[in-house]
Amino acid sequence: MSSFFVISSTSSFTYKGRSVDLAQVGRELGVRYILEGSIQQAGLRMRIFAQLVEAETGQIIWQGKDVTGMRVQDRKVAMVYQQFINYPSMTVYDNIASPMKLMGVDKAEIDRRVRETAELMKLTPMLNRKPLELSGGQQQRCALARALVKNAGLVLLDEPLANLDYKLREELRIEIPKIFEESGSIFVYATTEPEEALLLGGNTATLWEGRVTQFGLTPNVYRQPVDATTARVFSDPPMNFLAVTKAGNQLTFGNNQSTQAMGRLADLPDGNYTAGFRPNHLEIGQHAADAMAFTTQLTVTELTGSETFVHLDHHGQRWVGLIHGVHDLKLGEDLTVWLDPRHVYVFDEQGKMIAPASYALAA
Numbered sequence: 619m620s621s622f623f624v625i626s627s628t629s630s631f632t633y634k635g636r637s638v639d640l641a642q643v644g645r646e647l648g649v650r651y652i653l654e655g656s657i658q659q660a661g662l663r664m665r666i667f668a669q670l671v672e673a674e675t676g677q678i679i680w681q682g683k684d685v686t687g688m689r690v691q692d693r694k695v696a697m698v699y700q701q702f703i704n705y706p707s708m709t710v711y712d713n714i715a716s717p718m719k720l721m722g723v724d725k726a727e728i729d730r731r732v733r734e735t736a737e738l739m740k741l742t743p744m745l746n747r748k749p750l751e752l753s754g755g756q757q758q759r760c761a762l763a764r765a766l767v768k769n770a771g772l773v774l775l776d777e778p779l780a781n782l783d784y785k786l787r788e789e790l791r792i793e794i795p796k797i798f799e800e801s802g803s804i805f806v807y808a809t810t811e812p813e814e815a816l817l818l819g820g821n822t823a824t825l826w827e828g829r830v831t832q833f834g835l836t837p838n839v840y841r842q843p844v845d846a847t848t849a850r851v852f853s854d855p856p857m858n859f860l861a862v863t864k865a866g867n868q869l870t871f872g873n874n875q876s877t878q879a880m881g882r883l884a885d886l887p888d889g890n891y892t893a894g895f896r897p898n899h900l901e902i903g904q905h906a907a908d909a910m911a912f913t914t915q916l917t918v919t920e921l922t923g924s925e926t927f928v929h930l931d932h933h934g935q936r937w938v939g940l941i942h943g944v945h946d947l948k949l950g951e952d953l954t955v956w957l958d959p960r961h962v963y964v965f966d967e968q969g970k971m972i973a974p975a976s977y978a979l980a981a
Contacts, residue, residue: 664774664806667695695772696765696803700780702758704749710736711745714763721768731767738800739763740793755786759793766801775807779814791817812854816840824851841978846894846969855897855927855938862893862964869893869959872933875910877959882973891972892965897927899961900939902953909956916953919945930955 665671667678670690678686685693696717704713711732718728736742739759749757758778765773779787795818798805809815815822815836822836824843831848832839843849849857863870865888870876879886904911914937918929926945930937930953939955947953964973 664697664776664808667772667774667806670697693772694768694770695774696768696770697774697776698758698761698765698778700777702754702761702778702781704757704760704764706749709746709748710741710752710760713749713760714741714767717764717768731769735763735767738766738797753786754782755790758782758786758790762797766797766803770803773801773803773805775805777808777810795819812840812852815852822852824848826851842974843963843971845971846892846965849894849963849965849971853896855940857894857896857963858900858935858937859965860893860895860932860935862891864888864891871910871912872935875912877908877910880959881976883964886964886973890967892967892969894963894965895957895961895975897938897940899957900928900930900937900941901956901958902928902939902941902945904956906956906958906960909958912955912957914953914955916947916949916951919947919949928953928955 672687676686677684705716708716714732714735715728718731723731732745733742736745739762741756741759741763744752744756744760749760752760762775762778779790782790791814794807798818798820805820807815807818819836821834822839823833824831824839826847831851832844839848840852843852846857846859861872864879864883864886867879867884868876869879869883871893901909912932914930914932916928917931918927920927920929921944924943926941926943926947928939928941928947930939937955960976963971963975963978966972
């Protein structure tokens with residue numbers, strides 16, 4: 619693919635006095651790029667990309683050219699919002715064709731591109747229908763087709779599946795990666811759901827308080843977060859944390875539970891650290907010989923059908939566990955949970971990750 623999208627590495631953006639640092643993303647993005655974090659932060663970046671909002675400082679470089687002050691219509695950028703916006707009085711065909719008519723594309727080329735894009739989006743049988751005659755998923759595909767047909771080098775998707783019901787969301791989550799691959803454009807996709815980012819793949823930038831905390835291949839960002847903030851943002855429910863002290867070859871956790879420091883953990887200097895572990899790695903049975911037991915109090919349970927979310931109080935710390943199966947648990951009672959040391963990340967006192975979980979290195 620010849621086009622790529624680069625943010626200037628020389629300065630951060632500011633908007634209304636707030637920093638919106640994108641310096642870490644100053645590189646070729648490839649086919650897909652996902653912003654994961656606060657949707658307000660991601661949405662602001664998208665509007666800056668499209669020149670709908672003007673950055674007060676910094677530069678936007680597109681294909682080696684500074685386009686910071688370029689008009690919206692000259693940037694060859696398309697955007698799709700979470701509200702599927704279509705012209706209700708026009709047919710699906712005319713909705714898709716509308717941006718090309720404004721661009722002055724000839725009729726034959728318009729017809730070719732409309733039908734080609736409609737086929738890609740599985741809208742061919744609906745071309746003569748009005749948007750209100752379509753399902754929610756079909757309306758969002760119509761809005762997406764209108765963005766794709768412009769042959770824009772950059773397509774911005776601002777949480778496009780948020781307003782759809784579960785079934786339609788799952789259907790489009792399967793279709794969208796295929797669309798990414800076939801269109802040849804670069805996609806920037808904003809989501810607050812780590813699961814969605816992992817499904818779409820590509821590259822992910824995690825956002826926190828207006829700044830990019832990490833950028834890289836999506837599986838790598840998930841398995842090896844650079845700090846506790848990224849680990850918290852890119853985990854749903856968020857990663858759990860626990861104070862840990864290393865002395866010699868022993869790691870001692872908050873309730874005096876200890877285990878031998880192995881692998882990279884054995885090389886850590888003695889001192890105080892923070893251990894992190896994902897909710898799905900807490901278990902209510904001992905499945906590893908060296909698993910550590912923690913006594914907690916059960917405060918809330920959430921049944922999802924095949925899994926149970928358990929909300930726990932561990933000496934004033936709030937943890938969440940994701941337990942397979944449906945369990946008959948009583949609120950307010952003590953619950954012993956188990957944690958395999960191989961699933962533990964270690965962060966220093968400033969929150970920087972210094973030892974990833976051993977399972978993540980093996981993945």
